[in-house]
Amino acid sequence: MDFGNRYRMLVYLKYCFSGLAFPPGSKINLLLIPLFKMAWNSSPTRLPSLRTELVQFLLEDLNALNSQAVSSLSSTRALPNLYHLLELDTEATLDVLRYAFVEDEITKPDVSSHDSTDANMEAGKEIDLMGEIQNLLVQNTVNALIHILDISQKNRSSGSSDIGSLELWPSKKDMGHLFEFVAYYVACKRANVSKTVLSQILEYLTSENKLPQSSSKESVGTLKRREKQVLALLEVVPEKDWDASYVLHLCEKAEFYQVCGLIHSIRHQYLTALDSYMKDVDEPVHAFSFINHTLSQLSDTESAAFRSAVISRIPELVNLSREGTFFLIIDHFNKESPHILSELRSHPKSLFLYLKTVIEVHLSGTLNFSCLQNDDTMDASCGRRVKNQLYGLEAYLERILDFPKLLLNNPVHVTDEMIELYLEVIGSSLALLNHLLCPLKQSNQQSFIPMIWDLAMQLLTGSIFLLQLLCQYEHTSVLKFLETFESYRVEHCLRLCQEYGIIDAAAFLLERVGDVGSALLLTLSGLNDKFNVLETAVGSILSEKASSVDHLNTVLKMKEVSDIYDILHTCIGLCQRNTPRLVPEESESLWFQLLDS
Secondary structure: OOHHHHHHHHHHHHHHHHOOOOOOOOOOOHHHHHHHHHHOOOOHHHHHHHHHHHHHHHOOOHHHHHOHHHHOOOHHHHOHHHHHHHHHOHHHHHHHHHHHHOOOOOOOOOOOOOOOHHHHHHHHHHHHHHHHHHHHHHHHHHHHHHHHHHHHHHHHHHOOHHHOOOOOOOOHHHHHHHHHHHHHHHHOOOOOOOHHHHHHHHHHHOOOOOOOOOOOHHHHHHHHHHHHHHHHHHHHOOHHHOOHHHHHHHHHHHOOHHHHHHHHHHOOOHHHHHHHHHOOOOOOHHHHHHHHHHHHHOOHHHHHHHHHHHHHOHHHHHHHOHHHHHHHHHHHOOOOHHHHHHHHOOOHHHHHHHHHHHHHHHHHOOOOOHHHHOOOOEOOOOOOEOHHHHOOHHHHHHHHHOHHHHHHHOOOOOOHHHHHHHHHHHHHHHHHHHHHHHHHHHOOOOOOHHHHHHHHHHHOOOOHHHHHHHHHOOHHHHHHHHHHOOOOOHHHHHHHHHHOOOHHHHHHHHHHOOOHHHHHHHHHOOHHHHHHHHHHHHHHHHOOOOOHHHHHHHHHOOHHHHHHHHHHHHHHHHHHHHHHHOOHHHHHHHHHHHHHO
């Protein structure tokens, strides 16, 4: 059969398996007519048996596989119909085969309440029988594919001289398609394989999974899909059929942290399992659901040791997901929260993220858990949820939905200590960034942000907070924070703001303690520098040939002008707010101080 007819055969098989009529005007080789004429006028009730007959045609000579005479035959002679299609296009052939094994067509017929229970029982038996027949067909297909793959690999290893430099089938990519097809139905409990084949599948799924830094999202998605397939296989295959130590070694090399966590959990190595789950930064939900599940399953003695270990890992958990850690603390470690806060002092980044979350919850009364809820928990192999590896994931996600109720029973209190710690972390971080910025500003480099980024990355690898500060400078956040809260020691916070040069926040605090004159002076302190920068910028514009009107419009749109306007508006607002409560002489002095500037 030539290539054209083979591809037509794949198309017709797909239509037959789907219960569809052939495309109008289609032409088919006369040799194929006996195979497909039975499908042209088939009814829906005929579809299951039609699929069986077509698959049996593809598996022709399968029964001979057990004979010694056939054991020496090539895969081409043993299963010619299936082999030639696979050799033509392995991926397309396997995709077509999947249409033969769908389960949704066999539905239970409606039986009224007046009918006898015997009718219900007969209908149930018929459905079970059809399911058994189809699963047997799946198993036979898997056996055939394994047989073809085995013989093809033997032929390849024999290195036939007549092949020359031609590429032998199956290629590495084709073998991958075959392994994934078999893994699909094993994970769905519709087929079984030997330990040897299972080992080959696991080796394939965990192979070549080291990605370059420039890897695409599609490649990362492929690795995640493979990891889900391994998880699904380990769930349904008895533990005696796979070597846990060997599979763990494969998965550690492939960085399949969820699988590593599962294997350690099976061995009751709960802390090692937790450390594995915590390495999975793409799906942090598994670390927190594992903690939640394990705390509910362990005995009192084991639970105490595990709780202590979890508390010691709070800084890392905060970096993994501040939302998940906050929920964990109020749900399981609410009484230990003062101790946890104390322990976080030696981890500035984690401390900031935790305090930021506490304040966010205090202000809004809620928390965004989308980072924990967007995990694709569906098994990529057969569309169902993986039970064992989830370790109570569904229960955990349902628990998150009760967060408002949990918060009502455990209200968040923002203490003076928290506020001061929050400001202290912001201030120290700004000081570091200012240290990075100064040399570049002095070198008069206009585009210093990329250089700062590189420096920050070298010094502060993984510090999301500091990189955010790099972009936003956090000045507005500090002022907004101070305007929102009142329960803090003003003198302590003022010292921090002055020490780290957060001018707007320091001026706000000076005004709050009644030192309006100092607040105005501090706000105006940078005005002369702003004018000098503006003068330089305007000079470069005036050197260009343009009309005076164009020059004026350009200048008014400049950032330097906007910065000066902001300072003036702030100062005017400060004078207006305080004029009513000052004596006339003080008010007059304040305004003249602004005008003189």
